[in-house]
Amino acid sequence: MKRIFLTGVVWFLISGSLAASVAPSALLRYDLKPEEIKTVCKAAKEKSESDLKTLVDVPVQTRSFDNTPLALENALAQYADEISGPTFLKYVSTDKAVRDAAHDCEVDSEQYAVEVYTREELYSAIKAYVDKGGSLAGEDKKLLEKILLEFKRNGFGLDAEKRAQVKELKKLLIDMELTFGKNINEYKDHLELSRQELEGLPDDFVNRLSITKEGKYIVTLDYPDYFPFMENAKNDMARHDLQFKFDNRCSTTNVRLLEDAISLRYRIAHLLGYSTFAHYVLEDRMAKSPERVSEFLSSARKKLKTKARQELKERLELKAKDMGKDQAKRLDVWQWRYYNNQLKKLRYDVDQEKIKEYFPLEVVSYGMLEVYQKLLGLRYEKEGDPDRWHADVELYRVFDAKTNDLIGHFYMDLFPREGKYKHAAAFTLVKGRRLPDGSYQKPVSSIVANFNKPTADRPSLLTHDEVETLFHEFGHIMHQVLTRAKYGRFSGTSVARDFVEAPSQMLENWVWNKDVLKSLSGHYQDKTKKLPDDLLGRMIKAKNFDSGLRYLRQNFFGAVDLEYHTKPLADTTALYAKLMEEVSLIPMTEGTHPQASFGHLMGGYEAAYYGYMWSEVYSADMFSRFEKEGIMNPELGLLYRKLILEPGRSEDEEEQLKKFLGRAPSDEAFLRSIGVK
Incomplete structure (x- = not known):
């Protein structure tokens, strides 16, 4: 899940001391x-x-x-x-x-x-x-x-x-x-499976797994193991067992912590004179009130459900062929990724494992930096041997292409390791701000992600979803590094939480453009071989084949978060189960506690998860201007940099949008972009 990293309830994004002219x-x-x-x-x-x-x-x-x-x-x-x-x-x-x-x-x-x-x-x-x-x-x-x-x-x-x-x-x-x-x-767990239970998984996945003394293969709960397994493993029980463990991460500690935190939040809100904790949180957001958020989520849900129900029907039909009609009355959470992937292969002949071969991380990273440089008027320069926290980490300088002025720096830390943050995120290490001596502090940020590490016979290969994730997080990096806000509390991504995702979500659209995708690709065995036109066309055609269920899932996360923070409750598990089936159309597995690893609920997005969909409305609207005026239009890219990326929160977010769009924002472009009428 794409996510920007923000700390606690009061402090700004973590920043670090940096003199204006020093690396x-x-x-x-x-x-x-x-x-x-x-x-x-x-x-x-x-x-x-x-x-x-x-x-x-x-x-x-x-x-x-x-x-x-x-x-x-x-x-x-x-x-x-x-x-x-x-x-x-x-x-x-x-x-x-x-x-x-x-x-x-x-x-x-x-x-x-x-x-x-x-x-x-x-x-x-x-x-x-x-x-x-x-x-x-x-x-x-x-x-x-x-x-x-x-x-x-x-x-x-x-x-x-x-x-x-x-x-x-x-x-x-x-x-x-x-x-x-x-x-x-810090949580660790895994499944130990026989080779037969790994049927459906590609050889490169199986070959990189650790093996026990008894000859069992170890599949962990980390994303590079979890997602490929859930999408490809034919063994339904094995998928159930991995999902069960995944949805019970930290359940013995974090359910109680979450419920105690929700109770404390209500007490704090009431002491401060707010009806609910959601009212307290949303006072300083674009939405302003939980009532407006509830209406937004409810309206989006109604528009999504017709498409989502048809998608669910199609996946159940595929499950019936596989497991029999009596087993296809519902699609369980450990099945939806698998049948989603199988249907995509059948309908569009889109195989993520085949696509990965054209997206070596090194090629994608180079192509991505080229796109951002051209679009935003920048030049990136990699440092040779910087001080860093791990040998995998790379450091880049960011220059203005026209003036050659140094703007800031960013790190890239892209592979998993013991104890590392388990998701993909953009961390601000140094906030751009005006210092007391009048100079401007150069920002520093870092992408922290968990893509597959290279092996002896293959480089790190990305799925198209992972390419999109990389573009998204790098969008946050540019929001942070290109800031010109005067004060740290307004710097970079210190914008309203229900706007913070919009600038980087907007930039995800580049990985759905045919020409850009070509520039990002190169077969790992021969980089001159680009993604074939026919495969590329099928990928783009398949973009919205699951958008109904996919966005209902996001809607559910926003809805359960809002419910937790607007109504007193004692049982977060029961409410999660109720809303998951009602909203996402896919039931929660009995005996699991997914809320225990729902980090957003305790990581700065409490009463604010709706912001992902809310922001996407704005991101699609902003992208509609690039669609009209050219996706690689450098003048428009510079305007986007000046009006959206540079101000941070020094200007109101709605004013930034109006300046860039030339009008008030609407949801028409968003609904069109996901294939919903």
Whole structure:
């Protein structure tokens, strides 16, 4: 599942200290030992405390924007800079002790943010500046508004006793959320199967599996094993067993954590005067209210269900031929990927294993960078031997193609390993922002993904879905690295959560263009052999053959998340099962607890998962302009860079869209793009 990485409830995306003209390798350390991580994090907090004391001590009569709201912004941004490297190691280090120390630092930093925004002396200082009646405009005005909103959302306006309760509950919630995610990252399990039980899997998949002393093949729950297995394994029981384990990841720890967190969220929302936690969350989002989100999801569901029911019927017909009519009354969760894949092969002669041969990671990456360079007016330059957290990692510099100015850097960490973050995500390591000396801090970001590692006889080969994922995450990287926002809290992908996916979703469309796909392909045995025209045409024709069920599944995730955060409940499993069958048309497997590994619910997307579909409406609308004016139109690409990627949240998201589209956005392009009338 494509996802941008955002931390906790208060802090911005993790950033890191970087002088304007120095390469990240000179200042970001990835070789820290556990004790060094503790020392760095402690020192960062002490520096922040010193900066905040200086702010508080300013006499009322001399308070100004620079020494009060801006001083608060700079102190917290610098603190986030200092803890960037240490906390990032939680997601990429191979050393568990390092990951644990980084986790502790992250918990402490999140809780520190809550403490800062519940301090009476800081609020009084900001209020004293406001009471002087100064006039602000643009990003400065927006900064002050967001600071005041942050204080309000942490209890100012309540009496001291209630504010103290909010603080303690939020700190407890942060610990739960980060522990939930850590449990998922650290979780390990597998199936041990005979060679016969692997029937249907391609030889290259089988050949890279580990084998036990008893001759059994080990299939893990990691994505490079899970997805190919669920799509290709003929053995229905084997698929059931792997899915059962997959949907029970962390069930013994995380179900309780989630339910306790939901309860805490309700208490926090009610203390702060909100009807539900969803009302609290959505106050600062484009949607503004859960009622509007519910209407959006309900309306989309009605439009999707006719197509989805027809798709379900077709897959059940295929299952009936395979297993008999008496076994084809429903499509179970361990069957839908398999029959989806088989139907695609039958109807369109599209075999993902064959397609993979034309998408070596090295060729795709090179082609992708070429596309982004031409479209956005950039030049990328790979560094030879940078400091990095693992030998697999690559580092690139980003330059403006016209001025040759250095803009920022990005890392690519694309292969799985022990203890690594298990999904695909874009991490901000250094936020672009204006520093106190007036210079602009160069942004640094990293893609963290889990594609198949090269083997002795084959390079890393990507499915078309994985090519799309890479384009998506790199879209986030460009949003982060190309930012020109003045302040860290508005930098890059620090936009409203229900807009954050739109810029990168828009860029996914390039991997459905015939000419672009040709440029991204090259058979692993002979790179001059591009994806054949007939296969390419069938792939594009098959784009929407499962869009009904696929988008209903996304709709379900948004619906269950919203229900969790708008209605008090004691049993997250029962509600998950009820809504999964009602909305997605595919039932949850009895005895499983998929919500225990639904990381978004505790990773910044709580009451906000709807944002994936919400954003896609905007992304399709933006892409409609490229369809009309040219998919590789460099002038339009530069306009997209200037109006959508550079502002971050320094401008309201709807205004950005109106400027780029020349009108208010609509859902017509989205529905057309997924084949729904």
